[in-house]
Amino acid sequence: MLITQLKSKDAIAPLVKGKTIIINCHGCKEVYFPEHEAIEMQNELSSNGNVSAVITRDYICNPDNLSLQLKKYLDKIKEADTVLVFSCGVGVQTVAKYLEDIEVYSACDTYPLPGFQGVTPLEFDCGQCGECYLNYTGGVCPITACSKSLINGQCGGSKNGKCEVDKDMDCGWERIYIKLEKLKKLDTLKYPTKIRNYGNPYVE
Amino acid sequence: MKITELFQRGEFPITAEVGPPKGFHIEHLMDEVNTYLKDNVTAVNVTDNQSSVMRLGSLATCKAFKDEGLTPIFQLTCRDRNRIALQSDILSAALFGIENLLLLTGDHTTLGDNPQSKPVFDLDSVSLIHMVKTLEQGFDLAGNPLDGEPPKFAKGAVVSACSDSVDVQLAKMEAKVKAGAEYFQTQAVYEPEKFMRFMEKAKQFGVPVMLGIVIPKNAGMARFMNDNVAGITVPQDMIDELKKDKEKTKAGITGVEISARIIRECKEYCQGVHIMALGWESKVPDILKLAQI
Numbered sequence A: 001m002l003i004t005q006l007k008s009k010d011a012i013a014p015l016v017k018g019k020t021i022i023i024n025c026h027g028c029k030e031v032y033f034p035e036h037e038a039i040e041m042q043n044e045l046s047s048n049g050n051v052s053a054v055i056t057r058d059y060i061c062n063p064d065n066l067s068l069q070l071k072k073y074l075d076k077i078k079e080a081d082t083v084l085v086f087s088c089g090v091g092v093q094t095v096a097k098y099l100e101d102i103e104v105y106s107a108c109d110t111y112p113l114p115g116f117q118g119v120t121p122l123e124f125d126c127g128q129c130g131e132c133y134l135n136y137t138g139g140v141c142p143i144t145a146c147s148k149s150l151i152n153g154q155c156g157g158s159k160n161g162k163c164e165v166d167k168d169m170d171c172g173w174e175r176i177y178i179k180l181e182k183l184k185k186l187d188t189l190k191y192p193t194k195i196r197n198y199g200n201p202y203v204e
Numbered sequence B: 001m002k003i004t005e006l007f008q009r010g011e012f013p014i015t016a017e018v019g020p021p022k023g024f025h026i027e028h029l030m031d032e033v034n035t036y037l038k039d040n041v042t043a044v045n046v047t048d049n050q051s052s053v054m055r056l057g058s059l060a061t062c063k064a065f066k067d068e069g070l071t072p073i074f075q076l077t078c079r080d081r082n083r084i085a086l087q088s089d090i091l092s093a094a095l096f097g098i099e100n101l102l103l104l105t106g107d108h109t110t111l112g113d114n115p116q117s118k119p120v121f122d123l124d125s126v127s128l129i130h131m132v133k134t135l136e137q138g139f140d141l142a143g144n145p146l147d148g149e150p151p152k153f154a155k156g157a158v159v160s161a162c163s164d165s166v167d168v169q170l171a172k173m174e175a176k177v178k179a180g181a182e183y184f185q186t187q188a189v190y191e192p193e194k195f196m197r198f199m200e201k202a203k204q205f206g207v208p209v210m211l212g213i214v215i216p217k218n219a220g221m222a223r224f225m226n227d228n229v230a231g232i233t234v235p236q237d238m239i240d241e242l243k244k245d246k247e248k249t250k251a252g253i254t255g256v257e258i259s260a261r262i263i264r265e266c267k268e269y270c271q272g273v274h275i276m277a278l279g280w281e282s283k284v285p286d287i288l289k290l291a292q293i
């Protein structure tokens, strides 16, 4: 999942130059969108009279859908100097490609949000590594539960069971060890040295 | 000279760790090393941007030490380089005649002085050891052959002997031995009994272990390590000892006494000593004399 956050007012305000169209995307469950903050920010931006339309749609990341949704605004958009998009990075890119002759800017920063629809966000995450290690690690993901995504065991940084990067975070390798110990399966850890394959074209 | 040859001959090597400066002027460091370490230790271990603080490179410093007639140990971490750069640096080390390596995962970037940087960790300590072993067999990690005679090193690794999760550390140590680690140095030891218990378990792996010593400079440093440094617990009576005679501690005498005492108590259980002086290189000769090694 993704989370979009508004850029600061100082970063956005200078982008509103000349006639400006604002496009919001509210449409998808993959993205957490800060609706209320966005409306507040857009009201402030409109106060100088530059904003000629605020368009709120869904799934603007789909090019066909986007062209349908923008059809009735096209005249207004053609007159605009700037289009400011409040959406995830994919939405902004789709709009920029579609409105090739107009300056299109992003008002948001996009971050990954741990978890997927239907699971508790933040507790479990899958980094989509393309070579799942869970069968070796007692069902604890070494890619996302360890700050360095180590796959051959604990680093020297764990203190009192916590990770060197964040004292509030349990060390993932400590969790792996405890789980395997409980299952009397510690021998599982005696696998030959593992090396990640970033050459896999499907892995980020 | 490879440090592993000394272990094989039954000798008891002593190494000291130094950190390169934040800048490229190494005259001061070279003076310290020549004055206090050259005649007293077997090899000088050079840190690789220790604690993720950006400094002069370990490889360049090792080369400068080599030119000065010292035996350097090249520390290499996985934090800042992907496998192409790591393999390339290993070949560069071979060109410079550097024969000893210490292979580590490295601290996370967020702990250092450039916390915005990208943490790499393409490999980790275990796969880094495996990588060097593969190069020694004449191939790179992807299986492509090297030109000419492959390099050969003494491959060292670290283990946290007094960690609160020592069994997790032992599992990792075993993985490192299997990957090709030939000697170990430990994180700082302040609890000889814990170290001895660790060695009871570690001796099954049949690799030499060097006792790690960090000279305790004062009570504040001890408390800081207790709160912040993984795998280190300075016992309260040692903190009291550092507090007792402030002048003596300030002069470094208490730290020297404690370090020498730990070495004396542990030396039957280990195969060498590694001193991390953290700027107190001048105290190393006194420690060794007092420890009678």
Ligand code: SF4
Pocket (backbone or CB within 6 Å): A125, A126, A127, A128, A129, A130, A131, A132, A133, A134, A141, A142, A143, A144
């Ligand atoms: S190891 Fe972790 S990141 Fe990789 S596929 Fe399994 S759950 Fe996902």
Ligand code: SF4
Pocket (backbone or CB within 6 Å): A145, A146, A147, A148, A149, A150, A153, A154, A155, A156, A157, A158, A159, A162, A163, A164, A165, A170, A171, A172, A173, A174
């Ligand atoms: S302390 Fe544990 S979770 Fe944190 S980087 Fe090291 S092994 Fe991973």
